[in-house]
Amino acid sequence: MGRWNLFAVFLVASAGQLLTEEVDFHGGFSMIQRQQRQVLVESRPKPWDVHRYVLANFHKAGVHLTAGIFFSIFAALGVPPTSVGNVVYPCSLVNTCFNSDAPVRQMTDSYNASYAQKERKQKNRAPLYTAISVRDPLVMVASAYCYHRDGHEPLNKLVPEKELHGLGFADGAQFTADRILPLIQDIVGSLDDPANHTHVLSFERLTESSESFDKEVQDFMDFMFPDDLITEDERQQALKAATAFDARRNPSATEMGHSNSKDCERKALAAILQMKPGMLRTLHELRAKLGYNGSPSIH
Ligand SMILES: *[C@@H]1O[C@H](CO)[C@@H](O)[C@H](O)[C@H]1NC(C)=O
Numbered sequence: 001m002g003r004w005n006l007f008a009v010f011l012v013a014s015a016g017q018l019l020t021e022e023v024d025f026h027g028g029f030s031m032i033q034r035q036q037r038q039v040l041v042e043s044r045p046k047p048w049d050v051h052r053y054v055l056a057n058f059h060k061a062g063v064h065l066t067a068g069i070f071f072s073i074f075a076a077l078g079v080p081p082t083s084v085g086n087v088v089y090p091c092s093l094v095n096t097c098f099n100s101d102a103p104v105r106q107m108t109d110s111y112n113a114s115y116a117q118k119e120r121k122q123k124n125r126a127p128l129y130t131a132i133s134v135r136d137p138l139v140m141v142a143s144a145y146c147y148h149r150d151g152h153e154p155l156n157k158l159v160p161e162k163e164l165h166g167l168g169f170a171d172g173a174q175f176t177a178d179r180i181l182p183l184i185q186d187i188v189g190s191l192d193d194p195a196n197h198t199h200v201l202s203f204e205r206l207t208e209s210s211e212s213f214d215k216e217v218q219d220f221m222d223f224m225f226p227d228d229l230i231t232e233d234e235r236q237q238a239l240k241a242a243t244a245f246d247a248r249r250n251p252s253a254t255e256m257g258h259s260n261s262k263d264c265e266r267k268a269l270a271a272i273l274q275m276k277p278g279m280l281r282t283l284h285e286l287r288a289k290l291g292y293n294g295s296p297s298i299h
């Protein structure tokens, strides 16, 4: 790999994304090509010929995790690279936006109710199936604080690390909450819209245990591939490919700079729970809308 490519992969990885290079990294596309040679040409339509799939994921609600699952499922099903797209806010980083109209696409920090409505209204297009990454908003903020305080994404514009650096837990929690709030609002807004074909991918269920990971991936596939759109064999292959991203089976799946010190997250969460009442009340309201009612916890 040339220096420029390495640099691009670094930027891409640092943006928390799983783009083409990384898919290849994980054996995705090359694996597909091998499979395509083995599988007999079938007349059955491919899922991406009859549906459009959007993975709408959000910073600190499992971008790396959900991208890994989503792309490895489609890789296992043999999606051609031309049918895969990526849109990451902001689009200024090298390689973070391409094929933005592809039938299999990741949208990171870029999906909201008005975009969904516009996409659904397009005439003569396949129906839109959207999966949205969801995590306890209070924990998202705690996780974002620790992640950016430790300088993991110097190029991130959403949470400018230079400004965050040097703020203690109390001011840092407020600063981070101000910046993560719009994402939480987009998650809630996208789910508020009682649109057809919108599915929740729960960070908590994906990380609780391997059984719960498998069930979440199976439910995700039931959602995406109704009416025997894929065979049982394809389904098993896809599930197997996705399990590479189960952190319980494969602890290195969460590495690559995407996990935090639990001690920091606990302290950040405590600081968030002491924040000014206005922001805290808003976070609690949004959290309740997403179905989180118990006390937040860091695992
Ligand atoms: C919604 O998302 C679209 C696509 O990413 C973006 O262009 C637009 O500015 C967003 N709208 C709002 C109200 O955030």
Ligand SMILES: *[C@@H]1O[C@H](CO)[C@@H](O)[C@H](O)[C@H]1NC(C)=O
Residues within 6 Å of the ligand: 120, 194, 195, 196
């Ligand atoms: C859901 O799908 C039905 C049937 O295609 C359509 O009539 C309806 O407008 C859709 N609802 C939304 C909110 O998109």
